[in-house]
Amino acid sequence: xxxxxxxxxxxxxxxxxxxxxxxxxxxxxxxxxxxxxxxxxxxxxxxxxxxxxxxxxxxxxxxxxxxxxxxxxxxxxxxxxxxxxxxxxxxxxxxxxxxxxxxxxxxxxxxxxxxxxxxxxxxxxxxxxxxxxxxxxxxxxxxxxxxxx
Amino acid sequence: xxxxxxxxxxxxxxxxxxxxxxxxxxxxxxxxxxxxxxxxxxxxxxxxxxxxxxxxxxxxxxxxxxxxxxxxxxxxxxxxxxxxxxxxxxxxxxxxxxxxxxxxxxxxxxxxxxxxxxxxxxxxxxxxxxxxxxxxxxxxxxxxxxxxxxxxxxxxxxxxxxxxxxxxxxxxxxxxxxxxxxxxxxxxxxxxxxxxxxxxxxxxxxxxxxxxxxxxxxxxxxxxxxxxxxxxxxxxxxxxxxxxxxxxxxxxxxxxxxxxxxxxxxxxxxxxxxxxxxxxxxxxxxxxxxxxxxx
Numbered sequence: 553x554x555x556x557x558x559x560x561x562x563x564x565x566x567x568x569x570x571x572x573x574x575x576x577x578x579x580x581x582x583x584x585x586x587x588x589x590x591x592x593x594x595x596x597x598x599x600x601x602x603x604x605x606x607x608x609x610x611x612x613x614x615x616x617x618x619x620x621x622x623x624x625x626x627x628x629x630x631x632x633x634x635x636x637x638x639x640x641x642x643x644x645x646x647x648x649x650x651x652x653x654x655x656x657x658x659x660x661x662x663x664x665x666x667x668x669x670x671x672x673x674x675x676x677x678x679x680x681x682x683x684x685x686x687x688x689x690x691x692x693x694x695x696x697x698x699x700x701x
Numbered sequence: 702x703x704x705x706x707x708x709x710x711x712x713x714x715x716x717x718x719x720x721x722x723x724x725x726x727x728x729x730x731x732x733x734x735x736x737x738x739x740x741x742x743x744x745x746x747x748x749x750x751x752x753x754x755x756x757x758x759x760x761x762x763x764x765x766x767x768x769x770x771x772x773x774x775x776x777x778x779x780x781x782x783x784x785x786x787x788x789x790x791x792x793x794x795x796x797x798x799x800x801x802x803x804x805x806x807x808x809x810x811x812x813x814x815x816x817x818x819x820x821x822x823x824x825x826x827x828x829x830x831x832x833x834x835x836x837x838x839x840x841x842x843x844x845x846x847x848x849x850x851x852x853x854x855x856x857x858x859x860x861x862x863x864x865x866x867x868x869x870x871x872x873x874x875x876x877x878x879x880x881x882x883x884x885x886x887x888x889x890x891x892x893x894x895x896x897x898x899x900x901x902x903x904x905x906x907x908x909x910x911x912x913x914x915x916x917x918x919x920x921x922x923x924x925x926x927x928x929x930x931x932x933x934x935x936x937x938x939x940x941x942x943x944x945x946x947x948x949x950x951x952x953x954x955x956x957x958x959x960x961x962x963x964x965x966x967x968x969x970x971x972x973x974x975x976x977x978x979x980x981x982x983x984x985x986x987x988x989x990x991x992x993x994x995x996x
Contacts, residue, residue, distance in 0.1 A: 662826050664805040668784055688807025689828050690710070692893045 559592070562638050564611040570627040572596055575606035577626040580700055581655070582610075582619060589613050602629075622655060624648040625698060628682050648676045652684065657699045660691035672701065704994035707813040707820040711831040711867045716874040723839050725987035726980070736995040737766025743796040744770040745788065746823070747779065747803045752956060753823050753832070756981035757800050764986055764995070769796055786815050793817040798993055801825070819992040827861045833955050834867035836984040837914070840977035844951040845911055850877035854906045856936055857883075857916030857961060859890040864955040865916055869894045881906045885932045888918070903936050908945045913938070913971075915954045915961050939963035943971050953977050 570578055575593050578584075584591050590611040599605035614634055615623075623630050624646040634642040652674045658665050665672045665688055673687040682695040702721060708714070714722070742761045746754050754772060761768050770792065771779070779788060785808060792799050793816040801812050802823040809822035809829070824830040841848050853872065859865050859882055872878045873895055880897035882890045883906055890897060900906050907913065915938060920929045937960055938952065951973040954962060958974075966972050989995070 660806060662804075662806045664785070664803075664807040664811050664825075667805055668786065668811070670786075670811050686807065688810045689805075689826070691806065 560638060561592075561609050561611050561635055564609060564613055564635050565615050566633040566635060566640075567608040567610075567615075567623065567627070568605070568631045568633065569599070569602060569629050570606040570608065571602070571629075572604040572606055574626045575608050577700065578606075578608050578623060581622050581626060582615070584608075584610065618649075620644055620646050621649045622652075624679075625652065625656065625682070625695070625700070628680070628695070648679045648682060650676055651687075652676070655701060656684070657701050658686045658689060658691060659693050659697040659699065660686065660689050663689040663691060665689075703991040705819060706992060707809075707816070707822075708831050708988060708992065709809045709813050709820065709822045709825075710829045711834045711871045713831070714871075719835065719838065719871065719874070722835055722984065722987050722991060723842060725991060726835075726839055726983040729986045729990065730980075730983040732986070733763045733765075735765035736990060737761060737764040737797075737993070740766045740993070741769050741796045742766055742989065743792040743799040744768050744772070745792060745799060745801045745803075746770070746772045747801075748824070749773060750802055750823065752978055752981060753802065756978075757821075757823065757985050759982045760985035760989060763982065764989060766797075766989075770800075785812060789816050789820075798989065821988060821992065824863060827863050827866075829867050830863040830955075831867050832981075832985060832988060833864045834871050835988070836977065836981045837864070837868050837953060837955070838871060839980045839984050840951075840953055840973060841912055843976075843980070844973055845949065848872070848878070849875040851875075851911045852879045852881065852909055854881040854883060854910040854913045855890075855916070856903060856906075856913065856938075858888045858918045858932075859884045859916075860888040861919055862916045865890065865914075866894065868914065869897075881910060883936065885935055887928065888932060903938065904942060907942055907950075908947070911947060911950055913946075913950065913952045915952060915958070917954075917957065917959050917961060934960055936961055937963060938966055940965040940969050943969055946971055 592609040594607040596604045620632050630646045632644045633640045654671045658672055674684040677683050677685045685692045789812045798819045800821045800823050801809055803825050806826035806828040809825040813820040822831055882897045883900045883903050918932050950971055952971045954974040956978055
């Protein structure tokens with residue numbers, strides 16, 4: 553196996569085991585396109601378990617637990633490594649939160665949240681595979697239909 | 702038990718609470734009183750309704766109350782672009798309870814979140830219609846003496862029909878209920894509604910069931926006219942179909958019917974849909990009585 557072409561970081565966060573091509577969604581979800589953080593993205597890296605995977609490194613930033621849980625929406629198997637002084641100090645698995653507020657658009661076009669100014673809210677009804685139910689219209693859907701706000 | 706609560710989805714009620722509503726409806730069936738005197742109930746109907754609106758109106762009057770609101774969005778502040786949020790805020794300041802029918806799925810839950818008074822969902826889009834379900838259960842119990850351990854056929858538009866979704870949710874609380882779903886494949890009950898037997902021929906189901914719940918194919922909820930043309934008139938129950946029905950089997954329908962039940966069924970012992978609709982007043986009186994904590 554060839555070496556990764558993604559250099560080490562001294563301080564920050566490495567998000568590994570992102571499904572292939574979902575790294576761009578991770579950037580959106582964490583607002584990394586707008587921020588000033590130095591971000592490195594690896595797309596289509598070799599993975600023993602996933603075949604191909606993506607990876608995101610964010611320098612000088614540590615994710616909060618809430619941010620890590622958000623990641624479960626687009627990368628349910630992701631591992632998050634916190635790096636301090638070039639050493640991994642913590643390793644976390646993401647966990648889908650019970651309730652997801654204001655992050656996702658309801659796929660049901662008839663839902664009140666698509667027509668009025670209502671903050672969206674979903675309950676996680678299954679984690680593997682990821683399945684959410686709209687708190688308002690009860691529409692259940694899987695991650696394939698998931699669209700971030 | 703139910704005082705000051707909203708009724709948005711039938712899932713908001715436990716089996717014991719459903720039984721309380723049905724028992725209270727039975728007690729109030731022929732009752733008129735002044736329990737709601739000096740109180741106002743808002744009837745906010747953004748969509749057309751005949752039975753639901755008028756049975757709520759009759760229920761309010763039979764309990765001695767008065768009503769406010771509108772029977773379509775036109776001519777009200779809604780037509781000027783007022784949000785549901787603002788309309789609910791305003792009426793919850795004027796009235797003691799709000800009965801809401803709205804074309805958007807989830808509108809009633811949103812209304813309940815912003816209202817200071819109980820919201821009663823009188824139908825939100827294709828989502829839920831819990832008061833219809835309570836009167837359906839009232840009819841089932843009245844005709845069969847129980848709800849548990851019954852075999853129940855549900856026919857028609859099971860995909861978009863909100864009365865169907867609410868009824869299936871409620872029946873899941875009763876042990877031993879066997880569900881037989883009869884619909885074209887394109888209008889099948891979503892899988893998320895739990896275990897049920899699927900049929901395409903009505904004749905196969907009639908001898909097996911205690912209740913046959915018929916529904917209209919809802920032209921207004923199908924994605925386009927071509928879809929409607931494919932499925933309209935696919936099921937038409939007539940008196941001849943009922944020759945091998947169980948003697949106690951009753952046919953229910955949330956009404957209005959189009960052509961899914963032939964008028965020759967009306968004169969058979971199996972027809973119960975008009976009595977079912979009549980029970981709506983008692984059930985809605987019971988809901989107002991319990992949610993407003995009347996005595």
